[in-house]
Amino acid sequence: MTYLMEHKDEEARLEIKTDPEVVKRQAAWAGIKPGMRVLDVGCGIGKTTAALAELVGPAGQVVGLDYSAKRLALAQERYGSDRIRFIHHDIRTPFHSSPPFDAVWARFILEYFRHDQLAIVGNITASLGLGGIACLVDSDCNSLLHHGQDERLQKTLEDIMGRLARDHDFDAYAGRRLFGHLRSLGFHDISCRIEPHHLIYGELSTVDAYNWTRKIEQSARVSGCTFDEYAGEEFSRYPSRYDAFVAECTRFFTSPERFSYTPLVICRGLKTPQLVR
Ligand SMILES: C[S@@+](CC[C@H](N)C(=O)[O-])C[C@H]1O[C@@H](n2cnc3c(N)ncnc32)[C@H](O)[C@@H]1O
Numbered sequence: 001m002t003y004l005m006e007h008k009d010e011e012a013r014l015e016i017k018t019d020p021e022v023v024k025r026q027a028a029w030a031g032i033k034p035g036m037r038v039l040d041v042g043c044g045i046g047k048t049t050a051a052l053a054e055l056v057g058p059a060g061q062v063v064g065l066d067y068s069a070k071r072l073a074l075a076q077e078r079y080g081s082d083r084i085r086f087i088h089h090d091i092r093t094p095f096h097s098s099p100p101f102d103a104v105w106a107r108f109i110l111e112y113f114r115h116d117q118l119a120i121v122g123n124i125t126a127s128l129g130l131g132g133i134a135c136l137v138d139s140d141c142n143s144l145l146h147h148g149q150d151e152r153l154q155k156t157l158e159d160i161m162g163r164l165a166r167d168h169d170f171d172a173y174a175g176r177r178l179f180g181h182l183r184s185l186g187f188h189d190i191s192c193r194i195e196p197h198h199l200i201y202g203e204l205s206t207v208d209a210y211n212w213t214r215k216i217e218q219s220a221r222v223s224g225c226t227f228d229e230y231a232g233e234e235f236s237r238y239p240s241r242y243d244a245f246v247a248e249c250t251r252f253f254t255s256p257e258r259f260s261y262t263p264l265v266i267c268r269g270l271k272t273p274q275l276v277r
Contacts, residue, residue: 072086
């Protein structure tokens, strides 16, 4: 199945949305330290890989893994070095490494595999050494928690997420499942924390405006949603129901009255000698 967010502007979106300081803070919380050898799963354009490389310092190494040749080429060109390498791999098959990694970091990747998440966690942690850290990071209730929106907008967002789950294997609730994956794979010393991925109120920043527009437009387009909530006479001035939906989204998100958030679940655990896989 094609990556849900595949689009000519995906590299630009990843560039704009990724804050290296946030990655470093989250990874430090997970226990990733100077000197470690880390695997960055679903590394995209490598911006997260470079942030992890800063955290592990000159004595550490980071390998970025992705199956997009285009994004990997960009990552290699921007960040490739002795300490930062990039490998082409499809995580639907196990990834092994010798020597094994001290930590495996997987952020915003499991949500694209609603049905095979557990198998994928097994595939990526096959490369982790005993006692190594697995850190899984994903949103929960992705794009669904708002206040101040019209009911038809909420219904349409839920319809879009439902279709993405049914037809595109997308999991808007991946965050709440991370603990269960590590637990059922036998990881120990599991810790979880929640922080806001988006927390938007008052004036909309340029970065949030860009992120929401790209995310909503791409999801809406790919989902096959028919935007039935926008079929009435009151929307006849728009060229299509989709345009009426986008106009309403824009009105909602640009209003300083609205309140929107998406929780981010960060879950880390240690690989045990008795690990099941
Ligand atoms: C949302 S982006 C990257 C996010 C990045 N990890 C971060 O924290 O910002 C997801 C990445 O996963 C990659 N991806 C999707 N399916 C994959 C697969 N089956 N194997 C490897 N990479 C995959 C995509 O190419 C994309 O670059």
